[in-house]
Amino acid sequence: MSVARTIAKNTFFNFITNATDYLINFGIGILLARFLGPDEYGVYSFLMWFLAFAQLFVNLGIGNMVIRYVAEAIGRHNDSEVKSLVGLAMWVRVTASFIVIVLLVAFAQFWGKLFGSVGVQSAPFFIILSVGILPNVLNYLLSSIFAGFQKYEYSAYLMLAINPLRALGIIIVCAMGFGVREIIYVSTFSWIFGAFIGFFLLRRLIPLSSLLVPPRINPESKRAIKYSLVMMGIFFISYIQVQRSEIFFLGRYQSTEVVSFYSIASLLAQNSLGLVLQVFSGVLVPAFSEQFARGDISRIKKIYLVSARYLMALGIPLAIGGMALAGPIIRLFYGVDYLPAVLLLQIVLIPYALLAIDDAATGVLYGMDQPAPILKVGIIMSILSIGLDLWLIPRYGAVGAAISSSTPRFISAIIIIIYASRMCQTPWPLKDTFKISVTSIVMGVIIYTLQHFIRNAMLSLVLLLPLGVVVHIIGLAVLGVIRQDDINIMKQVGGGLPTRFRGIYGSIVRLIEKMTRKPVLPINKSN
Numbered sequence: 001m002s003v004a005r006t007i008a009k010n011t012f013f014n015f016i017t018n019a020t021d022y023l024i025n026f027g028i029g030i031l032l033a034r035f036l037g038p039d040e041y042g043v044y045s046f047l048m049w050f051l052a053f054a055q056l057f058v059n060l061g062i063g064n065m066v067i068r069y070v071a072e073a074i075g076r077h078n079d080s081e082v083k084s085l086v087g088l089a090m091w092v093r094v095t096a097s098f099i100v101i102v103l104l105v106a107f108a109q110f111w112g113k114l115f116g117s118v119g120v121q122s123a124p125f126f127i128i129l130s131v132g133i134l135p136n137v138l139n140y141l142l143s144s145i146f147a148g149f150q151k152y153e154y155s156a157y158l159m160l161a162i163n164p165l166r167a168l169g170i171i172i173v174c175a176m177g178f179g180v181r182e183i184i185y186v187s188t189f190s191w192i193f194g195a196f197i198g199f200f201l202l203r204r205l206i207p208l209s210s211l212l213v214p215p216r217i218n219p220e221s222k223r224a225i226k227y228s229l230v231m232m233g234i235f236f237i238s239y240i241q242v243q244r245s246e247i248f249f250l251g252r253y254q255s256t257e258v259v260s261f262y263s264i265a266s267l268l269a270q271n272s273l274g275l276v277l278q279v280f281s282g283v284l285v286p287a288f289s290e291q292f293a294r295g296d297i298s299r300i301k302k303i304y305l306v307s308a309r310y311l312m313a314l315g316i317p318l319a320i321g322g323m324a325l326a327g328p329i330i331r332l333f334y335g336v337d338y339l340p341a342v343l344l345l346q347i348v349l350i351p352y353a354l355l356a357i358d359d360a361a362t363g364v365l366y367g368m369d370q371p372a373p374i375l376k377v378g379i380i381m382s383i384l385s386i387g388l389d390l391w392l393i394p395r396y397g398a399v400g401a402a403i404s405s406s407t408p409r410f411i412s413a414i415i416i417i418i419y420a421s422r423m424c425q426t427p428w429p430l431k432d433t434f435k436i437s438v439t440s441i442v443m444g445v446i447i448y449t450l451q452h453f454i455r456n457a458m459l460s461l462v463l464l465l466p467l468g469v470v471v472h473i474i475g476l477a478v479l480g481v482i483r484q485d486d487i488n489i490m491k492q493v494g495g496g497l498p499t500r501f502r503g504i505y506g507s508i509v510r511l512i513e514k515m516t517r518k519p520v521l522p523i524n525k526s527n
Contacts (some may be wrong), residue, residue, distance in 0.1 A: 043261055060092060097137055318352075351406045
């Protein structure tokens with residue numbers, strides 16, 4: 001299968017994986033926000049933040065290492081190295097999980113007192129959270145292993161097993177009138193069930209007995225461990241910049257209601273643009289890694305430029321459209337009690353327009369085994385982020401948190417794009433960036449203006465979302481962003497999709513081709 005078709009297949013199943021994860025979590029967030037209310041939902045949001053914080057000390061960059069080096073080993077047809085890398089990842093993550101679990105349980109009373117200001121005063125909360133750490137991180141590791149094998153369909157099966165079960169359990173818990181503790185119980189059970197499904201799928205790729213043998217450290221393993229250490233640093237930095245570390249400061253300085261408002265804005269941004277970025281950029285790292293192992297730099301350059309243009313065409317209008325429709329979105333899904341989150345959502349969406357481009361750049365650096373620039377930039381931006389947190393959050397609350405998190409994301413994205421372009425020795429497509437930005441802004445102004453004349457939030461979204469898509473596509477066609485080369489790539493990509501989706505996809509491509517085709521002017525013959 002060609003690289004384009006492989007990326008198309010992986011993108012399709014990566015969409016299923018991430019769409020299932022983001023959309024179900026989005027629905028769960030709406031249910032819990034309405035059921036628990038701003039105060040209790042703030043407690044729940046803080047506990048989920050703490051769980052993500054604890055998992056930082058378990059992940060250790062292992063997931064990204066597996067994606068990068070398993071794909072490279074497969075590119076070299078080294079099966080023994082593949083098994084060794086998977087075993088190494090599993091042993092490290094399980095060991096780290098047990099250490100973190102012991103620390104959480106041993107110091108549960110301390111955590112309860114430390115974060116009592118946000119309503120988490122009971123030590124059993126942290127003991128319950130500790131039970132869910134191992135199955136949760138195993139699910140993420142298994143998904144990373146499947147990505148390294150470029151078996152994204154297995155990750156889709158895993159998420160389809162976990163998320164609907166978790167959603168159903170939470171709905172039952174809410175219907176029975178239980179609270180935060182029972183919600184965490186249900187989530188933990190779904191993660192344990194998912195781990196069993198994940199190992200059942202893994203046995204199709206490698207024998208599970210190979211995981212029981214302690215891994216041996218060879219030169220390739222040392223290189224992978226070094227990469228993991230760099231990625232571990234990047235994960236800590238990313239947590240500060242992207243994973244809402246500012247919630248810690250909000251929890252210390254503000255009320256639980258403020259935490260809930262900011263959590264909703266951040267999750268909406270991640271569950272909308274984050275979905276698009278993960279779907280289309282998540283398949284790039286193994287694709288870059290495989291081509292890097294083969295020494296095909298020209299193919300890497302081509303994939304980089306094409307993916308950057310497509311991510312821009314998707315991410316920039318989504319960010320601007322989300323800012324324009326922030327009011328109807330909050331009113332429809334969360335209700336008027338959460339209207340303070342509207343301004344927060346508009347602020348946190350600003351850097352996502354640039355992060356859409358940045359994901360192609362980071363994919364190049366990871367795939368070409370050059371994550372160090374990301375770490376260096378991240379360290380500087382994290383210091384800036386924490387400094388802004390300490391300065392702005394005590395004074396301006398959630399608005400200060402939104403500004404302090406958005407500013408470093410925006411700056412770091414620009415720097416990483418410059419790094420990646422130099423690595424690929426290719427100029428950035430500035431003309432396309434300008435044209436896509438212009439048509440996105442025009443689209444945003446139109447739907448922002450029209451939404452003020454439609455009082456019903458649902459009607460606003462039903463009418464204006466399709467209108468925004470149409471306006472944006474017309475703008476791309478008129479400004480010449482979509483070219484014949486893109487049409488040819490789209491047609492080639494269609495061959496990598498499942499058969500049942502090729503007809504619909506082909507119709508869309510033909511429609512776009514008609515819109516972009518320049519009319520042939522008749523030739524005037526002079527007598």
